Amino acid sequence: MTGSATGDNCDVNTDGNTGCGVQAPTAQSYGPSFNAIGGGIYAMERTNDFINVWFWPRNVAGMPSDASSGANSIITDAWGTPTASFPNTDCDIGSHFDENNIIINLTFCGDWAGIDSIFNGAGCPGDCVDFVNNNPSAFSEAFWDIAAVRVYQ
Structure with a gap:
């Protein structure tokens, strides 16, 4: 790889x-x-x-x-x-x-981000939930623009 x-x-x-x-x-x-x-x-x-x-x-x-x-x-x-x-x-x-299963998801404070040591280790202040709740403008570039999803068997 x-x-x-x-x-x-x-x-x-x-x-x-x-x-x-x-x-x-x-x-x-x-x-x-x-x-x-x-x-x-x-x-x-x-x-x-x-x-x-x-x-x-x-x-x-x-x-x-x-x-x-x-x-x-x-x-x-x-x-x-x-x-x-x-x-x-x-x-x-x-x-x-x-x-x-194909899951397309923006998980701001999911499993890994919701662990404060990982959130803080990435240089983020405080805890993830508070940051997301108090800084919505920080996520203006957090979106999906998907042209296609193709599945082959």
Whole structure:
């Protein structure tokens, strides 16, 4: 994968539910930098052997045309190295993952942001709930503008 692992234990009952995330190699994959480039494309493929995630900034050279055009079929083998890759090593993906649900959500103080140590560790003052309640203008750039959601089987 092109990203860097931020943890290697995906069990929600360990490490304060920090999970087994991956930091993308570009800051353009989220936040103000993502907004500044007009977004991008995320793609995820789940099989019994692996879960792979790709990210391409909008209009980047080398973005697979089947991903950007909404083709009727895709060939992920031609997409290059994924940003994040979770191979089936110690976890039987087929027995632990069922049908996916797509949830699009701006969770200001959800699981991770609602933990003050994580909120403060990101340089945020006070606690998340108070900050959100008292600073609505801080979220003027917090929105989704989704061109498409495509599911392939």
